[in-house]
Amino acid sequence: MTATRAEGQLPGYIVVEGVIGVGKTSLARLLADRFDxxxxxxxxxxxxxxxxxxADPARHAFQTQLFFLLSRYRQQQELFQGELFQRRVVGDYHFAKDLIFANITLSDEELALYKQVADVLAPRVPRPELVIYLQASVESLLERIARRGRRMEKDIEPRYLATLSEAYNHYFFHYRESSLLVVNTDNVNFVAHPEHFEDLVRRILTPFEGTLYYVPNWES
Incomplete structure (x- = not known):
């Protein structure tokens, strides 16, 4: 567990996580801009x-997960080398997220091989000081995915999103590596409503240990 921050002190490395379409990248951009x-x-x-x-998860799952694993590892190594890490960092993924996907998409044999590679790489990746885990209902996720209109996401099924959400919830329920802020985003829009974003910023600037749940009650 990381040491408790002073009031108003920002974490040096913040990660925004969540299921496909929940709004990770949009929030990460806002936070990076706000915190320079x-x-x-x-x-x-x-x-x-x-x-x-x-299009065909069973056929392409292993190649997809292995590519993501190696790509994310390489990106993390480049980002946190030398002078580059002198500046605060906000990211839109946790390195361990690939394991969440791997557990629900790979066969037992593929998963065993994948974990051999992941176990070698994971200890070399810096851990975030704060993880912001965004949650949303399957209905909200489908609506947001449709709104952004990525061709490769048009065939994503509700059942897959439900399974993925359950896997994410299970992972972060047991997460202990850093402070964890769990945010229900069904009734918030950090981009369109600055007051939603400012309320979240206030919570980020308030130090805490362990897991903190934030369920905003803004009207849709």
């Missing part, structure tokens, strides 16, 4: 196996 931080975005569209995975 370096922005570290997941390179989703550079994965050549991802369109095939959405």
């Amino acid at each position: 931080a370096r922005l570290n975005l997941e390179l989703v569209e550079e994965n050549p196996f991802l369109p095939g995975f959405y």
Whole structure:
């Protein structure tokens, strides 16, 4: 567990996490701009196996997950070398997220091989000081995915999102590596409503240990 921060002191490394379509990247951009931080975005569209995975998960899952694992590892190594890490960092993914996907998409044999590689890489990756885990209902996720209109996401099924949400919830229920802020986003829009964002910022600036649950009651 990281040491308790002083009131108003920002974590040096913040990660925003959550299921597909929940709004990770949008919030990470807002936070990086607000805190004058370096922005570290997941390179989703550079994965050549991802369109095939959405069309036929069983056939393309292993290649997709291994590409993500190695790509994220390489990105983390480049980001946190030397002078680059002198600046605060806000990212839109946790390195361990690939394991969440791997556990629900890979066969037992594929998962065993994947974990051998992941176990070698994971200890070399810096841990965030604060993770902001965004939650949303499947209905909200589908609406947001449709709104952003990515072709490769058009065939995502509600059942897959429900399974993924359950896997994320299970992972973060047991998460102990840093402070964890769990935010229900069904009734918030950090981009369209500055007051929603400012309320979240106040909570980020208030030090806490362990897990803190934030359920905003803003009207939709």
